[in-house]
Amino acid sequence: MPVLGALATSGLAASGAVGAASSLVSTTDTAQRVLPVSAGLAGLFPLGGLRRGGTVVVHGSTSLLLSLLAEATAGGSWAAVVGMPDLGVLAAAELGVAVHRLALVPAPGQSASGSAGVVAALLDGFDLVAVASGRLVESHARRLSARARHRGAVLLSFGPWPAADLELRCTHVRWHLDGKRLRQREVVVTARGRGAAARPRKAAVLLPAPDGRVGPASEAGVMPGNRWETRSSDWLAKQA
Amino acid sequence: MTRRLVVWCPDWPVVAAAATAATAAGRPTGVVAGNHIVACSALARSAGVRRGMRRRDAQGRCPELVLFTDDPARDARLFEPVAAAVEELAVGVEVVRPGVVAVPARGPAGYFGGEAAAAERLIDQVAVRTGVECQVGIADGLFAALLAAHRGQLVEPGASVDFLAPLSVRELNRPAEGQHRAELVDLLRRLGLRTLGAFAAVPERDVSARFGADAVLAHRLASGLEERPPARRRPPPELSVTETLDPPVTRVDAAAFAARGLAELFHAGLAAHGFACTRLGIHASTEHGEERGRVWRSAEPLTPAGVADRVRWQLEGWLRDERLSAGVATLRLEPDEVVEGHSLQLDLWRGAGTAAADERAGRAMVHVQGLLGPDAVGTPVLGGGRSPGERVRLVPWGDERTPAMDQAAPWPGQLPAPSPATVFTRPAPAAVRDKAGRTVGVDPWHELTAVPVEVALAGRPPMRVVDIAGPWPADERWWSEHRRRARIQALLESSEEDSPIAVLLMCENERWTVEGMYD
Numbered sequence: 001m002p003v004l005g006a007l008a009t010s011g012l013a014a015s016g017a018v019g020a021a022s023s024l025v026s027t028t029d030t031a032q033r034v035l036p037v038s039a040g041l042a043g044l045f046p047l048g049g050l051r052r053g054g055t056v057v058v059h060g061s062t063s064l065l066l067s068l069l070a071e072a073t074a075g076g077s078w079a080a081v082v083g084m085p086d087l088g089v090l091a092a093a094e095l096g097v098a099v100h101r102l103a104l105v106p107a108p109g110q111s112a113s114g115s116a117g118v119v120a121a122l123l124d125g126f127d128l129v130a131v132a133s134g135r136l137v138e139s140h141a142r143r144l145s146a147r148a149r150h151r152g153a154v155l156l157s158f159g160p161w162p163a164a165d166l167e168l169r170c171t172h173v174r175w176h177l178d179g180k181r182l183r184q185r186e187v188v189v190t191a192r193g194r195g196a197a198a199r200p201r202k203a204a205v206l207l208p209a210p211d212g213r214v215g216p217a218s219e220a221g222v223m224p225g226n227r228w229e230t231r232s233s234d235w236l237a238k239q240a
Numbered sequence: 241m242t243r244r245l246v247v248w249c250p251d252w253p254v255v256a257a258a259a260t261a262a263t264a265a266g267r268p269t270g271v272v273a274g275n276h277i278v279a280c281s282a283l284a285r286s287a288g289v290r291r292g293m294r295r296r297d298a299q300g301r302c303p304e305l306v307l308f309t310d311d312p313a314r315d316a317r318l319f320e321p322v323a324a325a326v327e328e329l330a331v332g333v334e335v336v337r338p339g340v341v342a343v344p345a346r347g348p349a350g351y352f353g354g355e356a357a358a359a360e361r362l363i364d365q366v367a368v369r370t371g372v373e374c375q376v377g378i379a380d381g382l383f384a385a386l387l388a389a390h391r392g393q394l395v396e397p398g399a400s401v402d403f404l405a406p407l408s409v410r411e412l413n414r415p416a417e418g419q420h421r422a423e424l425v426d427l428l429r430r431l432g433l434r435t436l437g438a439f440a441a442v443p444e445r446d447v448s449a450r451f452g453a454d455a456v457l458a459h460r461l462a463s464g465l466e467e468r469p470p471a472r473r474r475p476p477p478e479l480s481v482t483e484t485l486d487p488p489v490t491r492v493d494a495a496a497f498a499a500r501g502l503a504e505l506f507h508a509g510l511a512a513h514g515f516a517c518t519r520l521g522i523h524a525s526t527e528h529g530e531e532r533g534r535v536w537r538s539a540e541p542l543t544p545a546g547v548a549d550r551v552r553w554q555l556e557g558w559l560r561d562e563r564l565s566a567g568v569a570t571l572r573l574e575p576d577e578v579v580e581g582h583s584l585q586l587d588l589w590r591g592a593g594t595a596a597a598d599e600r601a602g603r604a605m606v607h608v609q610g611l612l613g614p615d616a617v618g619t620p621v622l623g624g625g626r627s628p629g630e631r632v633r634l635v636p637w638g639d640e641r642t643p644a645m646d647q648a649a650p651w652p653g654q655l656p657a658p659s660p661a662t663v664f665t666r667p668a669p670a671a672v673r674d675k676a677g678r679t680v681g682v683d684p685w686h687e688l689t690a691v692p693v694e695v696a697l698a699g700r701p702p703m704r705v706v707d708i709a710g711p712w713p714a715d716e717r718w719w720s721e722h723r724r725r726a727r728i729q730a731l732l733e734s735s736e737e738d739s740p741i742a743v744l745l746m747c748e749n750e751r752w753t754v755e756g757m758y759d
Contacts, residue, residue, distance in 0.1 A: 061661075061759055062662050062759050063661035063758075063759065066661060076597055077597060078597055078598070078600075078601035080601075080604075080617075085665050086662050086663055086665055087661075087662070088660050088661045088662055088663040088756060089620040089622070089632040089663075090622065090628045090631055090632055090659040090663075091628070091658065091659040091660060091661040091663075092661075093622055094657050094658055094659055099619065099620050099621070099622065100621075100641065101601070101619075102619060102620060103601065103605055103617055103619055103637070104617070104618060104619070104620060104634055105608060105612070105616060105617045106616075107612075107616065108612065108616075109611075109612060114611075117611060118608055118611055118612065121604055121607045121611065122604050122605075122608060124600075124604050124607070125600040125601045125602075125604025125605070125607075126600075126601055126604060127597070170739075171739075172739070173739035173740065174739075174740075175731050175740055175742055175758075177707045177709055177729070177731055178709075179709065180709055181655075181656045181709045181710075181729065182658065182709060182729045182731070182742055182758060184658075185658075185742075185758070208657075208658035209658075210657075210658075211657060211658075212657035212658040212659065
């Protein structure tokens with residue numbers, strides 16, 4: 001019987017009736033496979049957005065992580081954030097995240113396997129799950145990536161993660177402070193990954209822009225008097 | 241028309257509230273909800289306090305008034321012993337609301353030899369068992385019996401219409417029983433229909449043509465008829481819902497959690513048949529085989545939240561009962577009486593196309609609640625406040641999303657956008673120093689006492705200050721505990737990378753902490 005079964009399967013495969021599940025997915029519409037991200041960040045992703053089933057790593061910047069959730073939650077997707085008790089929800093709302101579709105699990109339990117179970121449960125129902133990777137061991141992480149792939153969810157890791165499709169980090173941070181308040185931050189986000197994303201991509205954005213959202217860097221309004229270097233020297237001179 | 245016996249405990253919210261606080265004995269008491277008096281004791285009434293009065297007016301009339309906040313769960317919990325005491329003498333007890341139980345009058349009247357004897361026995365029984373004063377009324381139909389209980393009357397069989405006729409039409413507005421008819425009553429009085437008899441004399445057809453469905457119900461009550469026509473539907477047996485609780489429930493918060501899930505299931509089952517429940521039977525059995533059951537009656541068809549509330553109240557009542565030797569192991573909800581549930585369908589536009597995603601996410605969150613406990617997962621809600629941390633409240637999934645503080649209120653000293661992306665739940669200490677190495681403070685005019693030059697975060701090596709913004713003053717509760725607070729945003733030169741880091745620093749009584757980080 002096993003032999004017969006194998007023969008039958010190989011025959012079917014040869015005739016084109018049987019294929020890998022991934023090939024079926026690839027025939028569907030791009031809009032269904034990709035969750036949207038804000039316009040300034042879209043250039044970082046090979047498909048112009050977060051690919052369902054993918055794992056994306058964000059290094060160092062919480063606001064970058066939150067900005068990835070913004071467009072998708074505003075469009076009706078649900079997002080969960082696990083193991084980040086210090087998350088600034090107000091900043092998330094300002095970045096455009098629909099906080100009524102943002103579930104928070106601040107304390108997913110002490111043990112690594114327990115928190116992996118929580119993440120797995122959330123991957124069943126959420127389009128986006130962000131995890132602080134600190135406490136997870138590598139075998140759990142690989143299993144969770146596989147689960148995200150199977151469920152068509154996007155797994156976002158805050159911190160290192162094995163087998164990531166894409167890694168994002170912020171460089172060239174430059175704050176603007178207009179004397180009354182912190183105004184905006186210019187950053188260059190670098191994306192580097194596997195496959196189609198092997199070539200590093202860069203995007204200069206305002207994260208956050210003066211209204212708290214993500215803005216394209218062309219709006220930066222780089223007036224000499226607005227830069228912190230020059231402004232701060234003025235300020236220090238005045239104070240001294 | 242069934243004869244009904246109603247046991248009514250006057251001013252129940254006040255009695256329940258006073259029972260939890262020993263200080264209230266012998267003093268005028270009242271219960272407030274939303275700044276209005278919803279119930280008051282006889283002493284308070286004699287001092288001029290009335291229901292619906294504003295809190296300040298009531299305190300003006302009666303300065304020694306002791307006020308409690310409204311708490312339906314407390315009312316229900318403390319009422320359970322009264323319902324149990326009535327049940328010892330009469331079968332078929334229905335809780336109309338905390339403070340009022342109804343039983344069919346025939347059983348106790350036959351057993352104790354007359355309605356008057358039965359009423360007397362019940363009053364004695366409640367007083368002896370629970371120490372609560374109550375009044376009993378007997379009449380045809382629940383509405384007439386309730387009004388009879390308010391007057392302590394026994395209305396002869398068939399005389400209910402005559403009993404109701406001279407009473408004021410105001411009796412139709414019963415906010416405590418969930419029947420809000422203030423507008424209708426006002427309208428009727430302006431039309432010259434001042435008594436229930438005058439209203440009942442209007443043909444039902446004209447009432448329905450002029451006033452709508454709720455007025456028809458009120459008209460039926462005024463005419464001494466049952467609230468609903470007798471053609472009620474007998475529910476098919478499979479609509480009752482049974483849940484085995486493993487592990488058995490012994491704590492009140494766990495009971496609330498179980499109640500919510502079961503209520504949703506129960507309501508969904510009824511809704512699938514086009515029904516809604518007006519009389520809900522709640523039955524529980526413990527690990528040791530003890531059985532408890534209670535019927536709750538509601539004037540309005542019960543919503544999922546209404547079912548959950550009643551189950552929670554009932555479980556709280558039982559769990560506080562010392563006679564229960566173990567936790568509740570199984571819980572059964574039975575629809576004792578159902579009506580057409582068309583008015584109760586969830587609105588069509590809720591979620592606007594994202595309903596499937598909402599449901600999937602909701603199920604995942606319930607799963608996580610099962611793993612970690614009901615408080616472990618929630619959605620945040622934004623409210624008012626000064627610091628970024630104060631303005632966010634995490635609401636456990638399934639609870640009502642209400643902010644901790646009013647967003648519309650003025651909040652002087654509120655920080656402008658952008659907000660820090662990291663807000664520390666436990667702020668770390670920081671040191672802010674000037675050129676000479678002294679700690680920078682905030683003077684009474686909310687200005688910094690010196691120019692900050694370096695900042696050390698959580699015991700790490702100090703970093704040079706590039707620029708600062710602020711301070712934002714936040715003097716909170718200066719009348720009780722003096723807390724002079726001020727916040728500044730600081731841009732620091734990081735030694736590791738070339739990129740500067742931005743932090744939110746808070747100064748309280750010369751001590752600095754780092755509240756958030758703009759990362």
